[in-house]
Amino acid sequence: MPCSIVNAHCPFDYALFGGAVCVMGVFDGVHLGHRYLIDQAIQDAKENDSRCVIVTFSVDPDELFNKQGLHKLETNAQRLNKLATLGADSVAVLPFDEEFASQNPMQFLQRIFRKFPPKSIHVGKDFRFGANAEGDVGLLQEWGNGKGVRIVPHELLQVDGEAVSATRIRHLLEQGNNTQANKLLGVTIGKLSTV
Numbered sequence: 001m002p003c004s005i006v007n008a009h010c011p012f013d014y015a016l017f018g019g020a021v022c023v024m025g026v027f028d029g030v031h032l033g034h035r036y037l038i039d040q041a042i043q044d045a046k047e048n049d050s051r052c053v054i055v056t057f058s059v060d061p062d063e064l065f066n067k068q069g070l071h072k073l074e075t076n077a078q079r080l081n082k083l084a085t086l087g088a089d090s091v092a093v094l095p096f097d098e099e100f101a102s103q104n105p106m107q108f109l110q111r112i113f114r115k116f117p118p119k120s121i122h123v124g125k126d127f128r129f130g131a132n133a134e135g136d137v138g139l140l141q142e143w144g145n146g147k148g149v150r151i152v153p154h155e156l157l158q159v160d161g162e163a164v165s166a167t168r169i170r171h172l173l174e175q176g177n178n179t180q181a182n183k184l185l186g187v188t189i190g191k192l193s194t195v
Helices: 030-048 074-085 103-112 139-149 166-173 178-185
Strands: 004-009 019-023 052-057 091-096 120-124 150-154
Touching: 004 074, 019 030, 030 052, 030 120, 030 150, 030 178, 074 091, 091 103, 103 139, 120 139, 139 150, 166 178
Parallel strands: 004 091, 019 052, 019 120, 052 091, 120 150
Antiparallel strands: none
């Protein structure tokens, strides 16, 4: 069954999240580290006979708050289309604007999941959320404990002894090291490779 991209504008059925295995992030570049994280969530969903939902945002938060220093690895449309090819059941796209971003961490989680807590949420160990990025994995776990949601933080994938991140890839591109950047993006001869 093909993956659906669902924009969380009204009307939106928040029951999509209920009992699902979710994986959350911005996923700029959909690099090898992101793919590793998503693969872990897909495997969790298979083992627990659940749906896997990638939860992301309509825009990168830096597009609102760090426009001057913003160097995106791809457009939002490219990012969403790439996420839809990775094997999850759905990609839920949350509209990200200043009002959404102004919510404190608990309001942020309530706004997303409403009355439909997922079975589990996979995130990178450095995941931040809510106004001023005040929420961290510890706060997410506190929320999960109260809702019966298993929080699964992952160490960042290491390649050549260093964590794979969009920041690392941007630095490589700035240095003109396209070969190494493409390796971390999973690009070989213009095609995406699987992890």
